[in-house]
Amino acid sequence: MAKQPIITLLTHTHPDGDAIGSTTGLYHFLEGLGYRPTLVLPDPAPANLVDLLPDQVLIHSLDPVAADQALTHCDILIGLDFNQFKRTGSTETAASHSSARKILIDHHLNPDTAAFDQIFSEAGRSSTCELVYYLLLAHPTVQQSASKLSMDTLYSLTTGLITDTNNFNNSLSPATFRMAADVCEAGVDLDRITEKIYRSNRSNRIDLMGFLLNERRFQLKDVGAEYMLFSLQDQKKFDYLSGESEGFVNLPLQTKRVRLSALFTETDEGCIRVSLRSKRGFSANRLAQRFFNGGGHENAAGGKLYLPLDDVAAYFEKAVRTFLLEEDPQ
Numbered sequence: 001m002a003k004q005p006i007i008t009l010l011t012h013t014h015p016d017g018d019a020i021g022s023t024t025g026l027y028h029f030l031e032g033l034g035y036r037p038t039l040v041l042p043d044p045a046p047a048n049l050v051d052l053l054p055d056q057v058l059i060h061s062l063d064p065v066a067a068d069q070a071l072t073h074c075d076i077l078i079g080l081d082f083n084q085f086k087r088t089g090s091t092e093t094a095a096s097h098s099s100a101r102k103i104l105i106d107h108h109l110n111p112d113t114a115a116f117d118q119i120f121s122e123a124g125r126s127s128t129c130e131l132v133y134y135l136l137l138a139h140p141t142v143q144q145s146a147s148k149l150s151m152d153t154l155y156s157l158t159t160g161l162i163t164d165t166n167n168f169n170n171s172l173s174p175a176t177f178r179m180a181a182d183v184c185e186a187g188v189d190l191d192r193i194t195e196k197i198y199r200s201n202r203s204n205r206i207d208l209m210g211f212l213l214n215e216r217r218f219q220l221k222d223v224g225a226e227y228m229l230f231s232l233q234d235q236k237k238f239d240y241l242s243g244e245s246e247g248f249v250n251l252p253l254q255t256k257r258v259r260l261s262a263l264f265t266e267t268d269e270g271c272i273r274v275s276l277r278s279k280r281g282f283s284a285n286r287l288a289q290r291f292f293n294g295g296g297h298e299n300a301a302g303g304k305l306y307l308p309l310d311d312v313a314a315y316f317e318k319a320v321r322t323f324l325l326e327e328d329p330q
């Protein structure tokens with residue numbers, strides 16, 4: 001028998017449901033085919049997603065030597081749910097310099113075509129999980145039948161489908177619902193996933209949500225923008241755990257006149273994490289690319305700022321006003 005290739009799977013920093021779901025979904029599928037892949041995460045998964053993880057996971061922030069080793073000494077490196085190695089944080093160097101054959105499976109705009117040998121990139125997909133699902137359906141062992149996929153793979157992929165669409169609220173297409181129907185038919189209990197993701201939080205999350213909305217939310221009324229500032233001090237005060245502010249950035253968009261919402265989260269890595277959400281007609285992706293060292297999707301993007309949190313308000317206001325003038329100069 002030919003020697004089995006060594007496969008390593010990698011996703012982006014602060015992994016969300018789609019990042020964890022797509023990597024673990026593919027992991028379990030490859031395992032079922034007899035491979036022994038390695039899963040590398042730049043940092044730990046949120047508590048409500050750890051049940052999807054296999055027994056062995058290498059977390060770079062906890063075990064950098066072993067994680068770098070897995071990225072360097074593999075034959076195939078598969079990146080999921082990011083468009084450039086920069087989005088993988090501390091694993092960027094080892095991953096981008098790895099001599100492995102590099103494959104990307106992703107749904108963000110503007111994939112870094114120079115960095116990969118093979119790219120499956122479809123920005124029209126709700127989630128990387130949706131894209132992985134349809135790729136796996138085409139595999140000879142699956143023959144277009146979801147029931148041929150293991151329950152582990154199905155639950156993983158469905159998790160990302162649910163979280164990246166914000167529980168079937170955005171980024172929807174007929175293929176999204178087709179996948180949802182398929183997985184239901186194959187035995188996935190959607191309610192079990194939504195219970196875990198949306199109805200199993202600590203009360204800290206609700207307290208924090210109220211606090212940020214009331215005390216740390218600011219408006220640029222004339223341009224329809226709002227932003228929230230989330231300091232390290234407030235994170236400590238609410239005993240914040242990574243992932244617990246998931247979805248907060250969407251809340252201001254419930255107001256009719258708000259078309260752009262931003263959440264700035266101070267980190268202990270010396271930068272501010274930026275989340276941007278917008279309504280149709282306002283490109284969060286271009287704003288993130290132009291002013292926030294990032295990008296993503298048209299109406300949902302992220303980035304980083306290297307400024308003190310105190311300077312973010314002025315920077316944001318100037319960025320939004322400049323951006324609007326550039327986009328619509330009249």
Ligand SMILES: [Mn+2]
Pocket residue numbers: 018019081107126127128164
């Ligand atoms: Mn995604």
